Amino acid sequence: MKNRLILLLAVSAITAGSAQAQTTTTTSTHDANPGGIYIKGGYNLANISKYNDGSVDAAKGLSTFHAGGVVDIPIAPVLSLQPGLLLTGKGAKANYYVDPNNHSDNYVKSSFNPLYLELPVNLLLKFPIGNDARIFAGAGPYAAMGIGGKSKTEVSTGGVVTSTSHDIKFNNDNPLTPEEEGARYDRLKKFDFGINALAGVEFNRFLVGVNYGWGLEKINSTQTNNTQNGNNKYRTLSVSLGVRLN
Incomplete structure (x- = not known):
């Protein structure tokens, strides 16, 4: 016993x-690495590549926004998988002045601001830097579907200003086929694909991050994509603030 x-x-x-x-x-x-669901949003500086090497004209950067949520799934103490769903603005702007020294009259200002539902799937490395605080860096692919947006033009001539605005339209492409169904010169491709690179800081229930989206798809529906020609593709720099819900 x-x-x-x-x-x-x-x-x-x-x-x-x-x-x-x-x-x-x-x-x-x-x-x-607590993981969780984050609601996030912030500022986009959107642009479209102009040159064959994929670079942009910095003067054509357009201010827009993004908002949505991500799910942070811990895989290890320093590793997370982070899928999300965001409403995000892309595009660019262009300004022309008859007199470069006079921006108050005789100009043409145009902006092109399509809106997309974007699904990013990023893999993040995280490094603790203090009590419930981490820095992170990562990358991953994204897929996006166009849902709307506006193109606007403002013309000033001799003090008379006229403005026009048009809804942005997308083709009716089926992503499961190789064709661009509904391709027209006045239509964008409905789907965009690319790569994200991101970094930032998590502290307590909050995050601050920076993301760069490098589009891989030419945006006009009549264009054939060419990986050796990097012009006419989205380039989007984002700054985000987020809060963890759980």
Whole structure:
């Protein structure tokens, strides 16, 4: 009986110690990389590549926005998979002045601001920097579907200003076929694909991040994509603020 009691106490102690170690490990992992659902939004500086090497004309950057959510799924204490769904603005602007020294009259200002539902899937490395704080960096692909937007033009001649605005239209492409169904010169491709690179800081329940979206698809529906020709593709720099819901 005494031996059985000793054995029972030993087993109980081992079980309790094992459970405590597991709890400690889980808590440590959670503290290092808690994961969760983030609501985020912020500023986009959108542009469209102008040159064959994929670079842009900085003067054509358009201010727009993004908003949505991401799900941070911890894979390891320093690694997360982060899919999301965002409403994001892309595009560019162009300004022409008859007199470069006079921006108040005799000009043409145009902006092109399509809106997309974007699905990014990024892989993030995270490094603790303090109590419930981490820096992160990562990359991954995105796919986006055009849903609307506006193109606007403002013309000033001799003090008379006229403005026009048009809805942006997309073709009715089926992404499962190689053709661009509904391609027209006044239509954009409905789907865009590209690569994200991002970095930032998480602290407590908040995040601050920077993302660069490098589009891989020419945007006009009548254009054949050419990986050796990098012009006419989206380039979007984003700055985000987010809060974790759980």
